[in-house]
Amino acid sequence: MPTHITGPVRVAAAGTPPKTIDEYAGRVASGTTAFSVARMSSPPGWSEPPQTPEFDECTVVLDGLLLVEHDGGTLDVKAGEAVLTHAGETIRYSTPHGASYFAICVPAFSPDTVHRHE
Numbered sequence: 001m002p003t004h005i006t007g008p009v010r011v012a013a014a015g016t017p018p019k020t021i022d023e024y025a026g027r028v029a030s031g032t033t034a035f036s037v038a039r040m041s042s043p044p045g046w047s048e049p050p051q052t053p054e055f056d057e058c059t060v061v062l063d064g065l066l067l068v069e070h071d072g073g074t075l076d077v078k079a080g081e082a083v084l085t086h087a088g089e090t091i092r093y094s095t096p097h098g099a100s101y102f103a104i105c106v107p108a109f110s111p112d113t114v115h116r117h118e
Contacts, residue, residue: 003030008039014116015048018101019095026108036108040101042066047094055105060066063100068092090117 008022010030015117019042022031023029026036042064051070060082068075069092077083085091103109 005030010045011038013040015042015046015093017043017046019043022046024091026065026105027110033108034106036103038103038109040103041097042095042099042101044096044098046098047091048090048116050090050117052088052090052115052117053105053109054087054115055107055109056087057106057109058104059083059085059093060102060104062100062102064100064101065092065097066099067096069094 004026006097008024010014011028012021013021019040021038021040022058023036023038026038059077061077061079063079066077066083068077068085070085071090075083110114
C-alpha cells in the first residue's frame with residue numbers, strides 16, 4: 001500500500017550559518033533506510049565541514065549555486081543542474097550566495113554514516 005507523505009519533517013543541519021533541512025522520506029520522516037529525500041534551503045555564506053559519506057547522493061539545485069569541493073577540484077552546480085557524489089569520496093558543500101536544492105541519498109542519510117571531518 002502506498003504511503004502518503006503529507007509534509008516533511010524538519011531535521012537538524014550541520015554547518016554555519018544554519019540551513020533548513022526538510023526530510024520527506026528517510027530515517028527520520030518515514031523510517032526508510034533504503035533512501036532519503038530532503039529539501040535544503042541554505043543561506044548565503046553557509047558551509048559545512050568536509051565529509052566522506054558511506055552513501056551516494058544526487059543533489060538537484062532548484063535555485064542559487066551549490067559549491068562542491070572534492071579531491072579533484074571544485075564544481076559550481078547551478079539552478080537546473082545536479083551533481084552525483086559517490087560513497088567514499090571526500091566532499092564539502094557550501095552556498096556562497098545561497099541555494100535551494102533536493103538531496104537524494106542511497107542508502108538513506110544518517111549522521112553515523114556521513115563521517116564529517118571536524
